[in-house]
Amino acid sequence: MVLWDAAEKKVIAxxxxxxxxxxxxxxxxxxxxxxxxxxxxxxSHFGAMSTLKDxxxxxxxRAHGRKVMAAVGDAxxxxxxxxxxxxxxxxxxxxxxxxxxxxxELLGNNIVIVLAAKFxxxxxxxxxxxTFQKLxxxxxxxxxxxxH
Amino acid sequence: MxxxxxxxxxxxxxxxxxxxxxxxxxxxxxxxxxxxxxxxRYFHKxxxxxxxxxxxxxxxxxxxxxxxxxALGDCVPHLGDIKGHLAQLSxxxxxxxxxxxxxxCLLGNTxxxxxxSHxxxxxxxxxxxAFQKLxxxxxxxxSRKYH
Numbered sequence: 001m002v003l004w005d006a007a008e009k010k011v012i013a014x015x016x017x018x019x020x021x022x023x024x025x026x027x028x029x030x031x032x033x034x035x036x037x038x039x040x041x042x043x044s045h046f047g048a049m050s051t052l053k054d055x056x057x058x059x060x061x062r063a064h065g066r067k068v069m070a071a072v073g074d075a076x077x078x079x080x081x082x083x084x085x086x087x088x089x090x091x092x093x094x095x096x097x098x099x100x101x102x103x104x105e106l107l108g109n110n111i112v113i114v115l116a117a118k119f120x121x122x123x124x125x126x127x128x129x130x131t132f133q134k135l136x137x138x139x140x141x142x143x144x145x146x147x148h
Numbered sequence: 149m150x151x152x153x154x155x156x157x158x159x160x161x162x163x164x165x166x167x168x169x170x171x172x173x174x175x176x177x178x179x180x181x182x183x184x185x186x187x188x189r190y191f192h193k194x195x196x197x198x199x200x201x202x203x204x205x206x207x208x209x210x211x212x213x214x215x216x217x218x219a220l221g222d223c224v225p226h227l228g229d230i231k232g233h234l235a236q237l238s239x240x241x242x243x244x245x246x247x248x249x250x251x252x253c254l255l256g257n258t259x260x261x262x263x264x265s266h267x268x269x270x271x272x273x274x275x276x277x278a279f280q281k282l283x284x285x286x287x288x289x290x291s292r293k294y295h
């Protein structure tokens with residue numbers, strides 16, 4: 001069971017209010033596909049992704065980045081029960097999508113990096129970083145929970 | 149054996165020239181100690197690290213962050229043989245400092261986050277990929293002499 005204190009909830013709400021679901025989601029997914037190229041295997045139906053230019057101009061990457069970031073936003077609206085909220089998505093990733101759950105952490109790391117680049121060192125303080133690293137770790141763990 | 153293409157080498161060298169070893173080193177170590185608190189066990193002699201305030205004010209953290217990032221910078225002229233270059237440091241971390249090598253990856257990630265926060269939009273996916281490759285290679289080099 002994950003406990004969030006008032007300061008953490010406030011940090012997440014105030015940062016998330018400034019997140020651009022489409023642009024930031026796109027950056028997080030494209031960096032995951034570029035930096036960890038094996039993750040492209042999960043998206044062979046997206047078409048051309050062999051170079052960074054292909055990935056950047058691929059509309060399916062943009063759409064999917066948005067979808068993933070919107071799902072993170074939904075998890076934030078259910079912060080007190082992220083495991084319960086993500087249990088269907090977890091089953092989907094295990095039973096249908098067959099995603100190695102190690103990859104959830106890679107995407108989580110990229111979300112943190114995109115937010116760090118967007119907000120800069122003054123706003124993305126160690127406290128903000130720690131809170132978001134906790135969030136992505138909790139989401140990864142919840143997405144892994146129904147694996148069998 | 150790790151291969152670096154000309155673009156990757158250029159990217160690393162040109163960005164490294166703009167890194168502030170003292171400030172970025174301090175921020176990287178601060179964030180490591182705050183986000184991954186078990187790392188503080190390695191630095192008992194630094195004194196108070198119990199809160200983020202204490203970590204920020206701690207002059208040992210500042211000095212050591214600078215030292216660590218300088219050591220990473222020393223790898224940049226030796227990209228073709230980081231493992232060889234880090235052999236002694238690897239032995240030191242294993243035999244004398246007894247550091248769990250998993251922590252090298254955590255520090256590497258933290259350095260990438262600090263560089264992203266420093267460079268903002270200039271920290272493009274290509275730059276990120278080059279630096280993630282560098283920190284992974286440094287972590288591998290530091291782990292190599294463990295036994």
